[in-house]
Amino acid sequence: MIYYFFLVISIALVITALLSIYFRDLLAAIVSYAVFSLVLTVLYFLLDAPDVAIAEAGIGAALTTCIFVIAIRMTRRREE
Amino acid sequence: MSAIILYITFVLLFTMGLFALIFKRNLIKIVIALNILDSGMNLFFITLGYRHNATAPIFTLLPWDTHITMVLPTPQALILTNIVIGFATTALMLGVAILTYRNNKTLDTRKLRGVEEL
Amino acid sequence: MRLISVVAIVVIFGFIFVGILHLHPIGEPVGNPRILYERPPLGIDTQGVTIMDDYFLRNGQVETGSNNIVASIVFDYRGFDTLGEATVLFIVVSSISMLFFTFLKSKSIVSAGVPRARQFPRIESRIITFGAFLMYIMILSFGIYLVVHGHVSPGGGFQGGSVMASATALLLISFYITRHMQRTRKIFSFFESLGLTIFIGMGFAGIGISFLYNFLAHGTTVFGKIIPFGPNPGYLISAGILPWLSLAVGIEVFFGLSLILVTLFHASGVKNNL
Amino acid sequence: MHEFELEYLNWIPLLWVCVFLIIMVLFIIIGKIFFRDDFDEMSEQGLPFYSGTSNKMLQLITASNLYWGFKHTLQSYFNSLNRLFISNLGDFIQWFIIIVAIMLLIITGALM
């Protein structure tokens, strides 16, 4: 039963990773990277790794996205 | 046998990250690709240590009657380290990308090729 | 030239895929999944232990006294990696404040002619400031819970510290304080070094036997409560130096990450009209 | 494991120092014999005499064209080198990926 979860989450992971690489507008790329990180947190929770899930959520989703947004604010938003 | 999907996602993430690293030109997009590569590595380590119908390696408030077998704990301890290393690399590369933008007014690697002609 | 690299990536993809087919199927790792609860009390059980992980699962609770085996590995069995880990974070924090030093020293925050209020759009609405204040208290307490209960429930120094740092991010966004940046950065840097010196001080405290040795764990009065094997409600004072190390790493990660955020917020606020 | 022979290395270190000193002494003696005391190093005499152009900067063979002959003959080699290693950021690891692919093929014997 758990394999269907794995299947769905894997597809979501690959799609969000593709989107975050494909988007020319950097802000959209970073939002899709945050979604990627969130889905990864859910997958870690399903793989019985709660410590890593909290760490990925705290550092991966929250702070990395925050730093990316600051970086875009100080440089250019459109990818030339 | 459909659990191999997790290994397949790792390989896909790894090659996607590699592909974007080589062919993308924006400095911040390269940092995102590096993060995806690193998250793929973390996912691979955790799937190495996963066991079927086993619980997380924490003994607090586990019901006594079930047959306790646990997931391997060492990959999780190492992934904690690797997530913080990934964050550290991102923070440093973004800081340096901001400074290159401030000095050279561009984030495109083609335009930044000034000095290295030979 | 691009075709060659695409072919090379496909070859690497193929090899890793082949390698994975040779790997063990996902559910059955190398170890010996013996059922855990039939075990002699208080002894180190090495019967039928084939790899490192089996040893950790069977004896992690007895040797380190913490329920969370991952925390016992992070802080006791492989504590040297965590020391390296805390150094990596310390290095990034000091390098970010080094790189952005000229940014923050330059007085170009108040660019000529633009009144200060319009330059930093202050959010005046009550909802945000009050809501942020409530959220801040809740996130901070959750972060402290994670740090302190590192060895009992999932969590530990890094996760708790990063949750608390996201609380400072919330504070920075909602209140946008840029006046006392210089002093806050000095205080944060001081506490971060303090947390790290506590961490490595704990490591040196056990130098009589060996570096990072868990000298408080085995039955000493303060933090050495001996816990029964198997599922138990979890005792706060049971894991020797683990709670101290987790607290030290929590302090260091919280002040380090919020120092990064404060520096970058301050730098992004500077109108770089250079 | 017989003692490997590195005997060509145990020269007498004093030998080098003595040879060096002897040469220095010879220089000083020859210098003393042929030295002209009215020579003033810092004045116009000290500067090297260049025939041909009077423009000072032109006479100095600058560093970049000191080995122009070497560069000229191997121009095709350097051009191909530049084409292979244009230092765009992606190219740094492009070669790394290619080397990893080749070595994987060789080491795991899939090539043969």
Next chain:
Amino acid sequence: MIKHVPVLLVAIPLVVAFMLPIIGMVNRTIRTITAGVAIVIIMVLSYLLIQDVMICKKIFYYMVGSPDPTALFEHGLTFPIRIALKIDQFSLLFIIMATTLSFLFYLFSSQYIEENERKNYFTVLYVCMVAGMMGMLIANDLFTFFVFLEILSISSSALVSFRTERKHPPYAGYKYMFVSSIATSFFLLGIAFLYAQYGSFNIDYLKKVMDGTVLDKIAIVMLILPLAMKCGVVPMHMWIPDTYSEAPAPISSMVKLGSLICLYGLFRIAFTFGSHVYVSYELGILFILFGVLSMFVGVTQALIQKDVKRLMAFHAVSQVGYMLLGVGVGLSVIKSGDASFAIYGKIAMIGGLFHVINNALYKGLLFLTSGIMVRHYKTRDLNVMHGLAHYDKFTALVFMIAALAISGIPPLNGFVSKLIIYESVFHYNPLLTLIAIFVSVLTLASFMKVFYSAFLGMPPERKPVEQPILVKFSMVILSIIIVAIGLFPQGIIKLLIEPAVNALATF
């Protein structure tokens, strides 16, 4: 107390690094002194070990955090549990080199880098870099090696972009970090494959347990090539000139020292895992190929440079080629049945390792002198520089010693190790020696170019400023060591290099 030395080598610099921000707030001179004292302590500790490790052939094991640190296995198990640290002859050779040189470069940088608020962070990152190097040298555990490799990369990439106000240093720091993080990701993939099969990270345990499956071969390739990239082997070397030329002078020598420590990791993994996966012959050929390519391409690109630091960076690439050639010949014949290893294989490895030590010495000195030249002329372009020797005789003399050493002129140490490499590689294949000699000639030609254009010619417009005392002191010490090794090579080989080769080549 002596049994705790392996961990103290890392713990002491880390303690000082953690306390430096607090000390830096209080007083600047105390901060510089404490950082210097920390590096001196670990230097003295490594000298204390020479007696036990090199002469009595004792190997220091240390399990961090276990009740009995020197015991290999706990509670009668057959596999190690905690993190194992190990100092044997091979790693002690590199520890001595790393500590001595980082102390000398620290002396140079304490007065070369201008004294302002940022110097606080510079010292912290410098001491963390030294701790990273020490951690890599003593780690007997693949994941600890990975963590300290990451510490070294992050701290050196932050230091490379120290001059943030100029145009190119931040981008050079970005490139270095970009290259290092990809290398560490591939390295981690190799560790993951090994952990999946054998459940442990300990190098000695893996050496016993490993059998040549396909996964092990893939893991070996994934472990070796990232380290080769960080050492600057030719096809993957283009990031080195950009990084070394933009970094401040002592940092480019420290980054060069860091790449030599990655070379140590490369040899350690190639020799321990190579024969167990039956690929040591292919790895030897790979090293020789990398060596020859690096030698030739590095020097030809260096000859036509007009930027003095880029020229020296390309020479760093070509010198790594010599080491790889020497050790590659040793590795490729180590498993061959006949006694050829005993005849020339071991001598080639001795030559290779000796060249590592010599190269670290004179390449560091060259980067330091180039820093002084660039600071005086305010530009790195050789066409503009002329006549520094008229006023600054000291730098000219030191540069002369280092340039003669790198091109292998007899009384100095470059000649000694190159002679051993020529001698032994000739038995293996005479063509390699011809290429090596030709490259050495080109090295001499390019350094004559630098000396001619920077030091001779018309006197410069303004008089060069007098260098501070510590800057001159560290350069004098370096040149004394170079001349001493050049005159008395047998002592160094007997005491340090030969036991290191025995430790590396035993199976």
